Amino acid sequence: MQFSNARPHFRLEFRLIRCSQKEMAEKGGKGFSLPKGSLKGKDDNSAKSKQGRKVQIDFEDPLEPNSPKTNGKVNTPISKGDSGKGGKASKAASGGKNSVTKAPSPEFKIEEELPKNVKCLMDCEAAEILQGIQDRMVVISADPSIKIPIPQLSSFVSSSFDSGLTYAKRGGTFSNPQSVRKILEPLIKYGVSEGEMCMVANLKVESDDEVFALVPSLKSEEGKLRDPLKTALNELAKIQSSV
Amino acid sequence: MFFHIVLERNMQLHPRHFGRDLRDKLVSKLMKDVEGTCSGRHGFVVAITGIESVGKGLIRDGTGFVTFPVKYLCVVFRPFKGEILEAVVTMVNKMGFFAEAGPVQIFVSNHLIPDDMEFQSGDVPNYTTSDGSVKIQKDSEVRLKIIGTRVDATEIFCIGTIKDDFLGVISDPGSTS
Numbered sequence: 001m002q003f004s005n006a007r008p009h010f011r012l013e014f015r016l017i018r019c020s021q022k023e024m025a026e027k028g029g030k031g032f033s034l035p036k037g038s039l040k041g042k043d044d045n046s047a048k049s050k051q052g053r054k055v056q057i058d059f060e061d062p063l064e065p066n067s068p069k070t071n072g073k074v075n076t077p078i079s080k081g082d083s084g085k086g087g088k089a090s091k092a093a094s095g096g097k098n099s100v101t102k103a104p105s106p107e108f109k110i111e112e113e114l115p116k117n118v119k120c121l122m123d124c125e126a127a128e129i130l131q132g133i134q135d136r137m138v139v140i141s142a143d144p145s146i147k148i149p150i151p152q153l154s155s156f157v158s159s160s161f162d163s164g165l166t167y168a169k170r171g172g173t174f175s176n177p178q179s180v181r182k183i184l185e186p187l188i189k190y191g192v193s194e195g196e197m198c199m200v201a202n203l204k205v206e207s208d209d210e211v212f213a214l215v216p217s218l219k220s221e222e223g224k225l226r227d228p229l230k231t232a233l234n235e236l237a238k239i240q241s242s243v
Numbered sequence: 244m245f246f247h248i249v250l251e252r253n254m255q256l257h258p259r260h261f262g263r264d265l266r267d268k269l270v271s272k273l274m275k276d277v278e279g280t281c282s283g284r285h286g287f288v289v290a291i292t293g294i295e296s297v298g299k300g301l302i303r304d305g306t307g308f309v310t311f312p313v314k315y316l317c318v319v320f321r322p323f324k325g326e327i328l329e330a331v332v333t334m335v336n337k338m339g340f341f342a343e344a345g346p347v348q349i350f351v352s353n354h355l356i357p358d359d360m361e362f363q364s365g366d367v368p369n370y371t372t373s374d375g376s377v378k379i380q381k382d383s384e385v386r387l388k389i390i391g392t393r394v395d396a397t398e399i400f401c402i403g404t405i406k407d408d409f410l411g412v413i414s415d416p417g418s419t420s
Contacts, residue, residue, distance in 0.1 A: 110244070110323050119247040121318065126245035126289075129318055133290050160279045160346040164289035164320055167345035168245065170329065170384075195323075198244060203327060203386070213408045214327050214388075 110195040120194045122201045124177040127168035134165065174201075174239060183235045190228055191221040204240070208233060244326060248285060249295055251314045252277065256300075258307040270294055273313055283394030286321025287346040320345045322389050322401050329413060330403070332383045335368045342385060348400055351387060355404035357411070382416030 110120075121129075174180045184197045192200075196215050205211050208229045212219055252273065260268040274291055281287045298312035322328070322344070330342035330349055339352040353362065353370075360370040360379065369380035379385060387403035387410055405411045 114246070115248075117249055121245040121247055123245065126318055129247075129292060130290055133292070160281075160287045160289050160320070163343070163346045164245075164287070164318070167320075170331075195244065199327060202244070203329070210409050 110193075120198045122174075122177060122180060122198045123168045123170075124174040124180060124201070127165065128177055130161065130165040130168060134161075174236075176239070179239060180236065183232050183239075187225070187228055187232060190225045192218060192225070201236070204236075205233065206237075244321065244323065244328070245289070246286070246319050246321065247292070247316065248319055249314055249316055250277075250285065250288075251312060254311050254313050255303075255308045256311065258309070261309075266297060269297060269311055269313065273315060277315075277317070281346070281398050283396075283399065286319045286399060289318045289320050289346070291315055291317045320347065322347050322349075322392055322399060324389055324392055326389045327386060327410070328389070329384055329386050332379060332381055332385060335362075335370065335380055337362045337364070337368075340370065340379060342387065342403070349387065349389065349403040350401070351385075351403045351405060355390075355402075355406050357406055377412055378415065379412055380416065384413040386410050386413055 180201055184192075184201055187197060188194065196218065199215065200211055203214065205214065208226055211229060211233075212222060218225060254269055254273055254276075256265070256269060256272065273294075277288050278291060279288065293316040295314040295316060298314075300309040300311045302309050328344045330344040332340050332342045333348075334341040337353065339350060339354075339356065342349045342351065356370055356379075357372075359372050360377070361373070363369050363371050367380050369378050371378045385405060387405050388407055389401045389403050391402040393400045393402075
């Protein structure tokens with residue numbers, strides 16, 4: 001991997017080696033390592049990965065000129081109890097020792113990339129829709145008088161459907177997606193986009209500080225957004241605890 | 244993130260399917276062709292939820308095939324740069340770990356894992372903090388941020404980080420959350 005020190009523009013090069021998960025797990029247990037030289041970036045002639053495919057991912061922070069000097073660590077009160085313990089998604093600030101060298105994280109902007117007629121769905125809404133489809137197919141398939149062409153059962157065959165439904169239902173969802181949307185929709189007039197609103201609902205955040213840390217684009221509206229956000233989060237917590 | 248979107252597709256139908264059930268056959272073929280696929284622009288098509296309209300068929304010159312423009316509603320899943328989501332770890336090695344969020348695979352490099360977590364090889368490879376309080380292993384749930392996406396013809400692959408605030412392990416495998 002190559003990292004440029006001058007700007008937060010960095011490129012990751014690595015090989016995707018197609019093998020089964022089982023093989024990978026076995027290899028991982030024995031100290032899996034990529035073939036030598038595969039990370040040096042310029043060994044296109046390496047024949048070690050027969051099925052490998054080199055993938056380059058370039059990413060730059062679009063807000064590079066405006067990025068804070070603390071490199072994306074915004075509003076991070078360091079808890080006295082947690083002395084910089086990494087890895088745990090706790091209420092306190094996480095992160096390692098050298099926060100200074102962290103590159104600014106990309107901002108969440110979907111409106112520019114998607115057409116106007118797209119509706120963002122919260123995970124609970126998607127779970128409701130997909131579960132409805134699955135229930136209908138189960139009922140129809142159980143009725144011997146109804147002949148279903150095999151392609152219409154493709155929802156069950158397709159792994160995207162199964163994994164999508166499992167993901168949407170993970171960790172318990174809100175039982176009434178409409179009330180969740182009603183609670184969060186007033187935030188739109190304070191500058192929160194629909195995508196950001198859905199992300200807040202999906203993550204089941206506990207505090208307004210957490211929201212501003214996870215969605216840095218909302219920091220600009222922090223003054224007028226903080227109180228309505230607190231109210232909305234309290235209402236969401238009530239709905240969750242009543243389930 | 245999930246989206247509900249209207250897409251359009253030109254469906255070709257062989258003349259043997261013409262008849263009373265032409266529309267049903269068209270919808271069946273659409274579901275077979277589209278569900279489970281992935282495009283760079285719209286992401287993974289998880290399920291078709293309805294047909295908005297079926298346009299007039301156009302007979303192709305030289306063949307008997309007819310092309311119908313079909314508009315349909317579907318649920319898609321597409322990851323975005325900057326998105327925070329919760330994923331389940333599927334594999335851990337010394338280069339980092341792989342996680343899955345729905346149909347999307349995300350790779351978190353060891354450079355984007357907090358510095359106080361180190362790789363421990365063994366039967367269950369994992370990343371653990373120095374005091375052993377936090378562990379990332381297979382089936383752990385983690386909250387991560389997507390920092391890069393790579394779009395292929397038929398799949399989307401993401402790079403993520405857990406090195407920011409409020410990111411990291413949510414629950415360990417087997418624990419009740």
